[in-house]
Amino acid sequence: MTDAFYITAWDLAAAGKDNIPDELRSSEHLIYSSPATLSFNSPGARGFGVKRAGLAVPGSVMLLVAPGCCGRNTSLLRTNPEYSDRFFFLLLDDTDIVTGRHLTKIPKAVEEVCQSLDKKPSAVMICITCVDALLGTDMERVCRKSVELTGVPTVPCYMYALTREKRLPPMAAVRKSVYSLLERQPRERKDMNILGYFSPLYDDCELYPLMRSAGIKNIRELARCETIEQYRELSKANFNLLLNPEARYAAQDMQERLGIPFIELLRLYQPDKIHNQYRMLGQAIGAQLDDSEYFEAAQKRIEAFYEKFGALTLAVGEILNGDSFETALMLVRNGFKVAEIFGTVGELNFSFVKRLAELSPDTKIYSNLSPTMLNYNEESVDCYIGCDCEYYHPDTPGIDFCGDIQPFGYAGVVRLFDELEAAMERRTVR
Amino acid sequence: MKKLVKYLSPFAPDQSGACGVLYELGGLMVVCDAGGCAGNICGFDEPRWFTKRSAVFSAGLRDMDAILGRDDKLIKKLTVANSQLDCKFTALIGTPVPAVIATDFAALKKLAEKKTGLPCITVECTGTHYYDEGERKAWLALFSEFAREDFDTVPGRVGIIGATPLETSMMTNERIVSKCRAMGIDEPVVYGMGSALEDVVRVSSCERNLAVSAAAIPACEYLKERFGTPYEAAFPFLPENFKEKLSKAEGRALIIHSQLIANEIRKLLPEGQADCASFFTMDKSLAREGDTELRSEEQLLDLLQSSRYRTLIADGELRKLFRPASFEGRFIQLDHFAVSGRLWDTEE
Numbered sequence: 101m102t103d104a105f106y107i108t109a110w111d112l113a114a115a116g117k118d119n120i121p122d123e124l125r126s127s128e129h130l131i132y133s134s135p136a137t138l139s140f141n142s143p144g145a146r147g148f149g150v151k152r153a154g155l156a157v158p159g160s161v162m163l164l165v166a167p168g169c170c171g172r173n174t175s176l177l178r179t180n181p182e183y184s185d186r187f188f189f190l191l192l193d194d195t196d197i198v199t200g201r202h203l204t205k206i207p208k209a210v211e212e213v214c215q216s217l218d219k220k221p222s223a224v225m226i227c228i229t230c231v232d233a234l235l236g237t238d239m240e241r242v243c244r245k246s247v248e249l250t251g252v253p254t255v256p257c258y259m260y261a262l263t264r265e266k267r268l269p270p271m272a273a274v275r276k277s278v279y280s281l282l283e284r285q286p287r288e289r290k291d292m293n294i295l296g297y298f299s300p301l302y303d304d305c306e307l308y309p310l311m312r313s314a315g316i317k318n319i320r321e322l323a324r325c326e327t328i329e330q331y332r333e334l335s336k337a338n339f340n341l342l343l344n345p346e347a348r349y350a351a352q353d354m355q356e357r358l359g360i361p362f363i364e365l366l367r368l369y370q371p372d373k374i375h376n377q378y379r380m381l382g383q384a385i386g387a388q389l390d391d392s393e394y395f396e397a398a399q400k401r402i403e404a405f406y407e408k409f410g411a412l413t414l415a416v417g418e419i420l421n422g423d424s425f426e427t428a429l430m431l432v433r434n435g436f437k438v439a440e441i442f443g444t445v446g447e448l449n450f451s452f453v454k455r456l457a458e459l460s461p462d463t464k465i466y467s468n469l470s471p472t473m474l475n476y477n478e479e480s481v482d483c484y485i486g487c488d489c490e491y492y493h494p495d496t497p498g499i500d501f502c503g504d505i506q507p508f509g510y511a512g513v514v515r516l517f518d519e520l521e522a523a524m525e526r527r528t529v530r
Numbered sequence: 531m532k533k534l535v536k537y538l539s540p541f542a543p544d545q546s547g548a549c550g551v552l553y554e555l556g557g558l559m560v561v562c563d564a565g566g567c568a569g570n571i572c573g574f575d576e577p578r579w580f581t582k583r584s585a586v587f588s589a590g591l592r593d594m595d596a597i598l599g600r601d602d603k604l605i606k607k608l609t610v611a612n613s614q615l616d617c618k619f620t621a622l623i624g625t626p627v628p629a630v631i632a633t634d635f636a637a638l639k640k641l642a643e644k645k646t647g648l649p650c651i652t653v654e655c656t657g658t659h660y661y662d663e664g665e666r667k668a669w670l671a672l673f674s675e676f677a678r679e680d681f682d683t684v685p686g687r688v689g690i691i692g693a694t695p696l697e698t699s700m701m702t703n704e705r706i707v708s709k710c711r712a713m714g715i716d717e718p719v720v721y722g723m724g725s726a727l728e729d730v731v732r733v734s735s736c737e738r739n740l741a742v743s744a745a746a747i748p749a750c751e752y753l754k755e756r757f758g759t760p761y762e763a764a765f766p767f768l769p770e771n772f773k774e775k776l777s778k779a780e781g782r783a784l785i786i787h788s789q790l791i792a793n794e795i796r797k798l799l800p801e802g803q804a805d806c807a808s809f810f811t812m813d814k815s816l817a818r819e820g821d822t823e824l825r826s827e828e829q830l831l832d833l834l835q836s837s838r839y840r841t842l843i844a845d846g847e848l849r850k851l852f853r854p855a856s857f858e859g860r861f862i863q864l865d866h867f868a869v870s871g872r873l874w875d876t877e878e
Contacts, residue, residue, distance in 0.1 A: 101614070101615060101616045102613075102614035102615070126590055127590065127592060128607075129590070129607055129610060129611065130560060130587035130588065130589060130590060130607045130608065130610075130611045131565055131568065131587055131588040131589075131590040132587055133565075133568045133569055133571075133572040133573070133586060133587065133588055134572075135572075135573075135579065135580055166626075167543070167626045167656065167657035167658040168540035168541065168543050168657065168658060168660070169540070169543035169544075169545060169546075169567055169570060169625065169626065169657035169658075170540075170566065170626075170657070171535075171539060171540040172539070172540050172541070172542060172543060172546075172570050172574060172575065173569075173570050173573065173574045174539050174540070175539035175574075175847075175870065175871055176574065176871070178539055187539070188534065188535065188536055189534070189535040189539070189540055190531075190533055190534055190535075191533045191535060191540065191658070192533075192658060193533070193658050194629065194656055194658050196658075197626060197629055197630050197656070197658065198629075198630070205531065205533075208531060209531055209534050212531055212534055212536075213534070213536065216536055216854075229566075229626070230563075230564055230566075230596075230626055230627050230630075231626045231627075231630055233593060234593075234596055234597070234627065234630045234631065235630065259566075260564075260593075261563070261564035261565050261566045262564045262591060262592055262593040262596060262627070263592070263593055264564065264565065264592070265592065266593070469590075471585070471587055471611040471614055471615065472614050472615075474583060474585060474615060475614075475615070
């Protein structure tokens with residue numbers, strides 16, 4: 101039996117981003133669906149997968165057109181009152197998946213769904229899966245037929261797991277879908293949208309006061325829209341602030357269709373890098389953003405934690421609201437040790453690996469998805485970040501840090517260390 | 531519309547059933563999917579996933595793998611994983627993706643066996659059927675692959691075939707074993723739960739078999755034909771705390787569950803006062819007049835609306851049909867893991 105595969109940060113950086121070992125590339129091996137990786141393999145089960153994300157449009161319902169297996173874990177979502185009566189299924193049989201005959205039934209099914217509801221839905225999202233990806237279904241056309249029959253806006257959501265590593269993976273496609281119902285209208289100079297997540301940022305995020313200090317009056321987020329009327333106001337924005345690369349395709353579509361340009365920021369946890377981003381954001385919108393107060397607060401929070409607990413050794417997972425490698429780099433730069441990272445290395449975060457290799461060359465990098473993780477032997481750490489780590493370190497204090505409400509900027513840093521401190525104190529009490 | 535599901539959620543699919551049968555036997559299982567099916571199995575349909583490790587993997591198929599039929603790539607991944615783990619056999623389990631591209635599982639089996647040197651089981655699931663269909667295929671494939679030798683019969687040894695969490699809503703075999711002992715069975719072997727591949731190899735040593743699900747009957751038939759082992763079909767393992775609830779039944783009852791469990795409940799009600807219905811396999815020889823093989827949610831709504839029944843005995847999920855069916859009768863809950871994902875509370 102082979103031990104769980106890992107590579108040190110130093111060796112990985114030395115190999116270069118074009119020579120990432122096969123064990124870290126999910127397309128090159130079988131995928132281990134350990135409890136740590138369910139968010140990867142079963143996107144409907146935790147957080148926002150395509151199904152839950154597709155219902156971000158207020159008052160919408162979803163019709164999943166697929167073999168029964170694709171809708172199975174929706175039972176979990178339906179236990180949440182917010183979603184209990186918003187999912188419907190048109191189940192495919194063997195003949196359907198070979199001939200595609202189900203496509204002619206969809207408009208009628210949409211009509212029957214609408215008729216069964218007490219209130220007409222604002223939109224019907226048609227979710228299709230791998231079967232239709234292979235059949236090459238033109239779902240846009242089917243949706244147009246449904247609109248003709250029912251008068252209810254109907255848009256496709258592509259839950260194509262087969263295209264996960266393509267240019268337009270399912271979570272990027274669904275972001276385009278949920279903004280696709282917006283129509284062009286005059287833009288308001290002092291309005292903006294935050295794009296990227298299906299939940300709002302924490303209310304205490306400094307991004308809100310910083311943007312208001314630059315003269316912005318209305319900051320809108322999809323997740324804060326409670327009615328379809330509020331949703332429609334999103335197309336009034338003067339610009340979109342994009343906080344998650346997965347929403348870039350949606351932002352580009354809004355730029356083309358609605359004439360709303362976008363500015364992209366990354367979610368970072370290194371305070372100096374956050375400062376650089378805000379400086380550049382200020383330049384882009386022609387305003388001076390004074391973030392010194394927030395910068396100091398974040399820096400002080402890190403220092404206070406360090407003073408209290410010393411140079412802790414941590415494990416960093418990938419199911420967290422942040423990039424595993426950037427988070428690990430922030431920890432190392434502030435005097436902590438990172439023994440192991442469970443993460444997926446790609447083009448975007450390889451620069452963090454290189455920097456990490458200089459500061460913490462022995463940090464071990466594992467892939468959650470490698471079959472060899474069946475043989476993972478627990479390494480001793482003081483604390484962990486990321487809900488996948490809980491599986492590997494069940495008796496170690498740590499934080500999931502993967503809730504729906506999104507941390508961002510300096511406020512995110514403060515929250516991260518607040519939660520870590522609470523976890524460490526709970527351990528002390530125990 | 532027959533295939534439109536408005537109130538319930540889809541039940542456990544065939545690939546989950548197949549994995550449930552093989553889960554504890556030490557094989558390397560590959561779900562031939564893009565990731566979601568394996569995730570559903572592990573995260574939702576397999577309660578043992580969080581307490582008992584098993585080598586269940588996704589093939590991680592991508593669109594070009596499917597379009598170009600890259601079987602060689604799948605076999606390469608399987609061979610590498612096999613070299614990293616200590617498994618006794620391999621299993622390839624179908625999903626909608628191989629169903630659409632008509633994967634040749636017989637050829638895959640040969641390739642896998644040649645490359646790994648281990649026996650390979652294939653279960654051609656499509657994701658369009660329910661768990662019972664996957665279980666039926668897996669039980670048959672398992673016994674026909676491994677039960678080849680005729681061992682001497684061991685007195686008192688009884689094979690319990692068909693028990694999986696999806697079928698029994700129990701995560702371990704404890705209750706089944708203790709009930710068997712109370713019934714005078716000295717050596718119950720619960721296949722698929724708390725038993726090993728070696729027990730499958732030696733199944734011919736059982737003096738008789740007990741099929742506890744309709745999906746296990748074809749496997750029991752196979753063993754009867756091959757080794758002459760007699761079998762009966764029943765599920766004598768209902769929780770005592772549920773049996774007590776049956777006193778609340780009034781009038782004619784409709785029992786909706788898997789067939790053998792529904793039949794067992796019927797035995798406890800006044801003769802002629804209950805019909806059974808199931809969305810899953812119903813063996814005609816075990817059904818009575820008035821029993822219904824359910825094909826759709828719509829059909830069940832009609833049944834509830836018919837005013838024929840004053841009591842409904844079923845999984846708690848089916849309460850969702852009360853309002854649309856205007857059903858106002860009594861409800862006695864007995865969950866079914868393949869329906870709601872809820873295990874039985876067997877505390878007594």
